[in-house]
Amino acid sequence: MNRFANSWASAIVCLALGLLLMLGLPAVIDDYTLIEVTIYVVMAILSVSLAFIWGYGGILCFGQAALFGLGAYTYAIAVMNLGDSTLPFLLAIVVPALFAALLGYVIFYGRLSDVYMGVITLTVTLILFNLVNSTAGPEWRIGDAPLGGFNGIPAIPTLNWPGLKDEVLTPKDLFYLAFACLLVVYVGLRALLASKVGRVIVAAKENEQRVLLLGYDARAYKLFSFTLGGAIAGLAGCLFANWGAFTSPTIFGLAQSAQIIIWVIVGGLGTLVGPVVGAVAIQWLTTQIGTQQTLNANLVLGAILVVFVLLVPKGIVPTAGQLIEAAWRRLRHPRPAVPAATRPSAASAADGAGASPLAPMEPTR
Numbered sequence: 001m002n003r004f005a006n007s008w009a010s011a012i013v014c015l016a017l018g019l020l021l022m023l024g025l026p027a028v029i030d031d032y033t034l035i036e037v038t039i040y041v042v043m044a045i046l047s048v049s050l051a052f053i054w055g056y057g058g059i060l061c062f063g064q065a066a067l068f069g070l071g072a073y074t075y076a077i078a079v080m081n082l083g084d085s086t087l088p089f090l091l092a093i094v095v096p097a098l099f100a101a102l103l104g105y106v107i108f109y110g111r112l113s114d115v116y117m118g119v120i121t122l123t124v125t126l127i128l129f130n131l132v133n134s135t136a137g138p139e140w141r142i143g144d145a146p147l148g149g150f151n152g153i154p155a156i157p158t159l160n161w162p163g164l165k166d167e168v169l170t171p172k173d174l175f176y177l178a179f180a181c182l183l184v185v186y187v188g189l190r191a192l193l194a195s196k197v198g199r200v201i202v203a204a205k206e207n208e209q210r211v212l213l214l215g216y217d218a219r220a221y222k223l224f225s226f227t228l229g230g231a232i233a234g235l236a237g238c239l240f241a242n243w244g245a246f247t248s249p250t251i252f253g254l255a256q257s258a259q260i261i262i263w264v265i266v267g268g269l270g271t272l273v274g275p276v277v278g279a280v281a282i283q284w285l286t287t288q289i290g291t292q293q294t295l296n297a298n299l300v301l302g303a304i305l306v307v308f309v310l311l312v313p314k315g316i317v318p319t320a321g322q323l324i325e326a327a328w329r330r331l332r333h334p335r336p337a338v339p340a341a342t343r344p345s346a347a348s349a350a351d352g353a354g355a356s357p358l359a360p361m362e363p364t365r
Contacts, residue, residue: 010273010321011186011187011190014186014273015183015186015187018179018182018183018186019183021179022176022179022180022183025037025175026172026175026176031171031172034171034172034175035171035175035243036287037175038171038174038175038178038243039240039243039244039283040279040280040283040284041175041178041179041182042178042236042239042240042243043236043263043279043280043283044182044275044276044279044280045178045181045182045185045232045235045236045239046064046068046232046233046236046237046260046279047260047263047264047267047275047276047278047279048182048185048186048189048232048272048275048276049064049067049229049230049232049233049236050064050229050233050260050261050263050264050275051264051267051269051271051272051274051275052189052225052228052229052232052272053225053226053228053229054264054269055264055269055270055271055272055275056193056198056201056202056205056225056270057201057202057204057205057221057222057225057226057229058114058204058205058206058222059114059117059222059225059226059229060114060117060118061117061118061121061226061229062118062121062122062125062257062261063103063120063121063122063124063125063257064229064233064257064260065125065251065252065253065256065257065260066121066124066125066128066252066257067096067099067100067229067230067233067234067237068096068233068234068236068237068240068251068256068260069128069132069237069247069249069251069252069256070095070096070099070128070234070237071092071093071095071096071233071234071235071236071237071238071240071241072092072237072238072240072241072247072251073132073153073237073241073247074088074091074092074095074096074234074237074238075088075089075091075092075156075237075238075241075242076145076153076156076241076247077142077143077145077153078091078092079156079157080143080144080145080153080156080157081142081143081144081145083157083165084160084163084165085157085158085159085160086160086162086163088238089159089238092234092235092237092238092241093231093234093235093238094231094234095234096230096231096233096234096237097227097228097230097231097234099230100226100227100229100230100231100233101223101226101227101230103120103121103124103226104222104223104226104227105223106120107120108219108222108223108226109219109223122254122257125252125254125257126254128252129249129252129253132147132149132249132252133149133150133249134149135147135148135149136148136149136150136151137149148248149249150248150249151248152246152247152248152249152250153246153247153248154245154246155245155246156241156242156245156246156247157245158174158242158245159174159177159242169242174239174242174243177239178239178243181235181239182276185232185235186272186273186276189272190272192228197221197224200216200218200221201221201222201224201225203216204216204218204221204222237251255298259282259301262278262282262301262304262305263275263278263279263282264278264315265278265305265308265309265315266278266281266282266304266305266308266315266316267279267281267315267316267317268314268315268316268317268318268319269314269315270318271315271317271318273317274315274316274317274318277316277317278315278316281316282301282304285300285304286301
């Protein structure tokens with residue numbers, strides 16, 4: 001893994017930059033742009049959830065969109081029935097985590113290969129999409145929350161301050177909350193990866209058999225990382241439902257699953273900052289393409305994926321880190337200049353050029 005992108009120095013720089021952006025952006029951009037930036041931050045959290053389990057745990061999951069959707073729907077249903085949003089916020093994290101734990105237990109302790117991991121998670125995503133999509137009609141409701149089928153759930157109540165049901169978050173408050181969640185997730189995962197548990201997770205990805213020989217249950221560590229990734233995806237889903245006050249079955253779709261993978265690949269697999277950069281860049285580009293009638297967003301995203309796989313396979317952040325490392329080494333250890341006395345003169349160079357390399361040399365007396 002890229003040393004610059006994974007060093008604690010870079011973590012401190014990224015955290016400081018994140019705090020600067022969180023505190024400074026609301027002062028320099030208008031409310032509409034702030035709302036747009038908020039969704040970029042939410043998608044960055046979702047991207048980090050996959051980056052952790054795939055880049056560090058070696059688990060390529062096509063079902064991250066399913067966990068994201070579970071978080072959104074759990075919050076919507078719970079807040080419509082309970083009123084106060086404190087418990088629904090927590091449930092939106094816990095329910096996807098429990099679902100990921102159950103699914104992960106079946107996969108990892110069922111000794112299924114990595115190929116089946118992708119197939120099963122993709123299948124579960126499609127099942128959830130079709131299940132939620134088929135809940136149209138007034139009879140499909142959970143308490144006071146109509147599921148709405150393909151129309152989704154509209155008018156989702158916004159988060160309120162804990163204990164203050166009538167004090168809901170403003171768009172600026174939601175931006176601060178989303179950005180704070182992103183920073184907490186980033187710092188928490190960095191601390192986890194620096195711990196013994198994190199080292200075992202990475203080791204299980206590199207050589208699972210050796211981890212087993214050392215006495216660690218690799219399956220348990222994989223299950224833990226997969227569950228944690230599900231909790232982070234659920235958090236992103238909850239914030240998404242608050243951002244738009246709406247959720248629909250499309251967030252379970254294949255397009256959403258593919259986008260998350262593209263974010264991680266473009267930003268850089270094996271880092272936590274890279275997927276943030278990838279998610280923000282791709283989401284911004286998708287928004288810009290949406291204003292053009294002549295361009296197809298899916299076609300452009302596919303072309304970007306092909307270009308990055310062929311030309312920048314390590315992603316933006318690892319490649320940039322390598323360039324920075326190389327430049328820093330050249331600055332710290334410049335190549336020494338050749339002394340003038342050791343340089344060949346023009347006359348000797350000409351003599352050497354005229355002589356045959358195979359000509360016999362005169363014996364030394």
